[in-house]
Amino acid sequence: MEPKPPLTLGQIFTMSFGFMGIQFGFALQNGNTSRILRSFGADVDQLPLFWLVAPLVGMIVQPLIGHYSDRTWNRLGRRKPYFLTGAILSSLALILLPNSGGLAGVLPALWVGAGFVMVMDASFNVAMEPFRALVADNLPDSQRTLGFSIQTFLIGVGAVIGSALPDWLASLRVSQVAGPDGVAPNIKYSFYIGAAVFIIAILVTVVFSKEYAPDQYRRYHGEPEVGEGSGGLGEIWKDFKKMPRTMRQLGLVQFFSWFALFSMWVFTTDAVATHVYGLTGHYELTTAYNEAGNKVGSAFGIYNLVATVYALFLPGIARLVGRKMTHALSLAAGGIGLIAIYFVHTPAGLYYAMVGVGLAWASILSMPYVILSGCLPAGKMGIYMGIFNFFITLPQIINGVFGGWIVKHLYAGQPVYSIVLAGFCLIAAAISVLFVYDGGAIRMQQEKAGFLPVNSSKPMYYLKRVLTLACLVVALAASAQQVYPTNWWAGMKHSSLQVMIHAKGIGEGATVSVSYPGIQLTEFHRVSNPNYLFVRLRLAATVKPGKVPIQINHGAGPATVIQYPLLARRGGNGVSYAQGVGAGDFIYFLMPDRFSNGDPGNDRVAGLRDQSLNRDSIFCGTGAICRGSSTTSTICSAWE
Known part of the structure; x- marks a missing residue:
């Protein structure tokens, strides 16, 4: 088996250019699908069920595309036919989705829109899956980090523009008021532009990049391991059972990572609308909700911009601290960023939180594939890249099934807590990746030095422990409370309650209002320290448990709304869970x-000197x- 020749920077660039168009479309989908479906009548707790379409379709389509692209060769090449087919279908879906309301006839607009989301996801997967395999096909181990990093850079470029496009069009005075079909014109035109960019970017890769013919492929990869199964689904199942150890270990990392990302994509718009803008009730058709959605789109553009720049530094960082440590540090930064959203009270603060998410996103799109590609057998790049998608889709399916129920019943309809949970999931992924076996990195080290140094694992041993401890410390610190007492109970003997609120600048020029049945705001106090604010409430005997919105205004800009938990007291007046004090509770000291x-x-003990x-x-x-x-x-x- 001959070593693969390295490619030039220009060849790597054109090979991955189509991914920019794919991510342009993905960014429009991620930033706007929730609000489009909400405008068609979906409730916030139903959104994860509609978003299930993407991972379900990906779980089916990507392994099939990977399997058959491993066995395809025609005038266009091995992977290119799938790029082109997926691009055409994806562009059509991008045009049709925002027009679902106008196309509704027999079925409601919500179901028509959900159908186009399914078509869009299937088409995206047809176009996307072969790109990962193409990088592994054409690049030697020494260039794969660079290749996937350039791919991530181009993904970031497409995502930044796609995420910010609706807000940019709104700033150019394209109307963001929902039309008769429920979708604002700035959203529609963004999807039309996305369809054009998608097809053009794919054509650049199809026209200007090359693939190895079958005889060249065998020279660089060895004889393909094909023909062992019955073909089709039977062989996919055999390959699934024989997946390499590294792939199984990365599966846990991917599970935590994509569970977090799914929560972020689904719930951030409503989390910002309720937690930052203070919207309540049926707000999904309001201009304020569209403004919140535009800010979220711009914030997503920020994390994609950070990912675009950070991707260029990933090869250097990986050479310095290793692939696994690079991914772990990046994931930890993303976890901190998502947890920080809970403490954000202005749209500008959301942008800062997205910086950490951008570091994680860049690494998620590249480092797992760099580590994985070094352990895959010849002739199986496509199928295993497709099977690897299971570890992306499965956590999204689980989140989609249970995420909405959790928000509605455990989080009392407050989606911001799903974003906090997502942050802790990314921290768990950061810890998990440290224990993955990276055979490709070891092989490169052996090729470079001729041997693996005996003490090479010692620095990693300490770095693992240091990062684990740091992640735990950060997780504990990020969970600090802002409100004291952290909750109260309905039906208490004394009706007066004083709440202390602690946050940076929370008391500076603040005014407070509370609107909740059975609760009256009697007074609030600002003190010399602007980071504290004291609020006194009077609770009626008939007040019901729930989330009490304490709204804090600081002049211009959106209000800060703290959802204060008012819990139900346990029954039995203490008798059912407390036994009282008895003789057994005392210790008698003589x-x-x-x-x-x-x-x-025993005054004098024999054998003692004294x-x-x-x-x-x-x-x-x-x-x-x-x-x-x-x-x-x-x-x-x-x-x-």
């Missing part, structure tokens, strides 16, 4: 005079000895 001598027989005894001296106490009727207890307190 406090005798220190000169008591209930047993003179045989003196002077009970009349205050400087020579012997302690107290009490003799009872059946037990003897000794209290020792010696003075010398």
Whole structure:
């Protein structure tokens, strides 16, 4: 098997250019599908079920496309026919989705829109899956980090523009008021532009990049491992059962990572609308909700912009600290960024939080594939890249099934808590990746040095522990409360409650209002420290448990809304869960005079050097000895 020749930077660039168009479309989908479906009548807790379409379709389509692209060769090449087919279908879906309301006839607009989301996801997967395999096909181990990093850079470029496009069009005075079909014109035109960019970018890759013909492929990869199964689904299943160890280990990392990303994509718009803008009730058709959606789109553009720049530094960082440590540090930064959204009270703060998410996103799109590609057998790049998608789609399916129920019933309809959970999932992924076996990195080290240094694992041992500890410390620190007491109960004896709120600048020029049945705001106090604010409430005897919105205004800009938990008291007035105080709860301490001598027989102990005894001296106490009727207890307190 011959070593593969390295490619020039220009060849790597054109080979991955089509991914820019794919991610342009993905960014429009991720940033706007929720609000489009909401405008068609979907409830916020139903959104994950509609978003299930993407991972379900990906789980089916990507392994099939990978399997058959491994066996395809025609005038266009091995992977290119799938790029082109997927691009055409994806562009059509991008045009049709925002027009679902106008196309609704027999079926409601919501179901027509959900159908186009399914078509769009299937088409995206047809176009996307072969790109990962193409990089692994054409690049040697030494260039794969560079190749996937350039791919991530181009993904970032497409995502930045796609995410920010609706907001940019709105700034150019394209209307963001929902039309008769429920979708604003700035959203429609963004999808039309996305369709054009998608097809053009794919054509650049199809026209200007090359693939190895079958005989060249065998020279660089060895004889393909094909023909062992029955073909089709049977062989895919055999390959699934024989997946390499590294792939199984990366599966856990991917599970945590994509569970977090799914929550972010689905719930961020409504989290910002309720947590930052303070919207309540049926707000999905309001201009304020569209403004919140535009800000989220711009924030997603920020994290994609950060990912675009950071991707260029990934090869250097990986050379410095290793592939696994690079991915772990990036994921930890993303976790911190998502948790920070809970503490954000302005749209500008959301942009800062997205910086950490951008670091994680760049790494998620490249480092797992770099690590994976070094362990895959010849002729199986496509199928295993497709099977690897299982570890992306499965967590999204689980989140889609249970995420909405959790938001509605456990989080009391507050989607911001799903974003916090997503942050902790990314931190868990950061810890998990440290224990993945990276055979490609070891092979490169051996090729470079001729051997693997005996102590090469020692620095990694300590780095693992340091990063694990740092992640735990950050997780604990990020979970600090802002409100004291952290909750209260309905039906308490005293009706007055004072709440202390602690956050940076929370009291500076603040005014407070509360609107909740059975609760009256009696007063609020600003103090000399602007990071504190005190609010006094009066609770009626009939007040019901729930989330009490404490709205804090600071002049211009959106209000800060703190959803204060008012819980239900346990029944039984304490009798059902507390037994009261009994004799068994007390310890009797016998406090005798220190000169008591209930047993003179042990005043002098044979074998000890000190045989003196002077009970009349205050400087020579012997302690107290009490003799009872059946037990003897000794209290020792010696003075010398």
